[in-house]
Amino acid sequence: MSLKITALVEKARDGNRPSFQDLVTIFQEDIYRLAYYRTFSQMDAEDLTQEVFEQAYRKLNSLNDPQRFRAWLYSIAVNRCNDFLRKRKYMALLQMRTAQEQDFMATGKDMNNSYNDKIEKKRFWKQVKTMLHKLSSMERQVFTLRFMDHRNINEIASILDKNESTIKTHLYRALNKVRGEADFFKEYRESLS
Amino acid sequence: MKVENHTHLQDEQILWAVIDESDLARHAQEHLRGCPVCKRKVEQFRYELRDFGQKASLAVPPFSRPVRLPREKPAAGSHNVGWLPVFGAAAMAAFVVFFYFMGMETVAPTQFASLQNQENLLEDESLMREIAEIVEVPLPADVYAISGDNETGFYEGLYEISGDDGTGFAEDMDEINGDNGTGYDEDFLEFVVPDLQDDFQSEFI
Numbered sequence: 001m002s003l004k005i006t007a008l009v010e011k012a013r014d015g016n017r018p019s020f021q022d023l024v025t026i027f028q029e030d031i032y033r034l035a036y037y038r039t040f041s042q043m044d045a046e047d048l049t050q051e052v053f054e055q056a057y058r059k060l061n062s063l064n065d066p067q068r069f070r071a072w073l074y075s076i077a078v079n080r081c082n083d084f085l086r087k088r089k090y091m092a093l094l095q096m097r098t099a100q101e102q103d104f105m106a107t108g109k110d111m112n113n114s115y116n117d118k119i120e121k122k123r124f125w126k127q128v129k130t131m132l133h134k135l136s137s138m139e140r141q142v143f144t145l146r147f148m149d150h151r152n153i154n155e156i157a158s159i160l161d162k163n164e165s166t167i168k169t170h171l172y173r174a175l176n177k178v179r180g181e182a183d184f185f186k187e188y189r190e191s192l193s
Numbered sequence: 194m195k196v197e198n199h200t201h202l203q204d205e206q207i208l209w210a211v212i213d214e215s216d217l218a219r220h221a222q223e224h225l226r227g228c229p230v231c232k233r234k235v236e237q238f239r240y241e242l243r244d245f246g247q248k249a250s251l252a253v254p255p256f257s258r259p260v261r262l263p264r265e266k267p268a269a270g271s272h273n274v275g276w277l278p279v280f281g282a283a284a285m286a287a288f289v290v291f292f293y294f295m296g297m298e299t300v301a302p303t304q305f306a307s308l309q310n311q312e313n314l315l316e317d318e319s320l321m322r323e324i325a326e327i328v329e330v331p332l333p334a335d336v337y338a339i340s341g342d343n344e345t346g347f348y349e350g351l352y353e354i355s356g357d358d359g360t361g362f363a364e365d366m367d368e369i370n371g372d373n374g375t376g377y378d379e380d381f382l383e384f385v386v387p388d389l390q391d392d393f394q395s396e397f398i
Binding site: 017020021024028029032033036037042046049050053054057058121124125128147148150153168171172175176179184185 | 205209211212213243244248249250
């Protein structure tokens with residue numbers, strides 16, 4: 001992690017609010033994307049991003065090693081998302097409309113993009129959901145962190161509090177499942193045959 | 194399909210190479226370095242995974258609500274305790290109040306013996322009372338009804354059951370018996386149960 005970030009974390013731990021605000025600016029879009037990959041809802045992802053940074057701000061003093069800030073922040077985000085998804089499952093049982101469905105029906109928010117672009121994105125996320133649905137919970141976590149959030153094995157192990165060999169095993173299983181079925185990896189499959 | 198006496202990597206080895214080349218066996222690593230076919234497969238899959246990640250990143254709707262920090266950072270140690278401890282404390286308080294009003298009092302171990310003695314005494318007393326009642330009225334109430342005895346309390350009991358004021362029952366019985374209202378047929382009763390005095394006198398006559 002860069003020295004700049006470490007310095008900002010140290011200052012923020014000493015109570016410097018603008019430093020934490022800088023950290024928010026650096027990481028907020030990454031955390032938002034992380035939340036979106038798990039919720040597939042813009043509204044929910046934005047809410048979760050807000051909550052993640054509020055929690056990080058409150059608990060910053062519990063972070064012992066400033067160099068671990070990114071992994072620490074990601075672990076907060078992953079846990080928040082898991083809690084949220086658990087709650088959403090219960091809400092679905094009660095047949096309450098989720099923000100994801102509301103997003104799906106909303107038409108006005110993303111007016112800059114063309115209609116075709118929106119259709120294309122919807123199709124893309126549908127494929128992603130279908131692919132991720134075939135993975136176990138842990139495989140999904142590991143796959144998403146590695147190939148969508150672009151974290152390395154060491155960071156993933158730190159975020160999920162597992163050892164590296166466990167992460168690699170889950171990653172291997174996830175790749176083994178997705179390579180055969182997902183449309184994204186057609187060319188790779190053709191290269192094998 | 195042979196390269197420098199080594200076979201091409203299996204599909205599983207390609208996957209391990211995508212994850213981390215250093216996890217492959219040494220000869221597989223050497224093969225991968227020298228084999229353009231296997232290298233291409235690994236690179237192809239890596240490229241597609243990278244491409245997938247980039248597509249995902251581009252397909253995310255724009256972030257439109259920047260994060261706002263809370264005005265004040267909470268003091269150290271003042272964290273959200275959640276509802277569970279509060280609920281636990283409330284439940285405990287309700288428990289204490291409930292048992293207090295229901296009269297569940299704590300009793301010292303030394304007091305247990307005297308309490309047990311008192312219970313035994315009460316039991317003995319009620320037993321003695323039952324025995325005394327049996328001594329006073331030894332026969333069941335039905336027997337008194339047959340015998341027409343009205344001084345044993347049997348009729349009173351019946352009055353209580355029938356809700357009568359104590360006069361109607363006798364009248365009903367008189368109607369059944371065809372009696373004149375003075376009681377049962379005394380001749381008949383005397384025939385069934387002869388008077389002891391009569392018997393005694395008859396023996397000496």
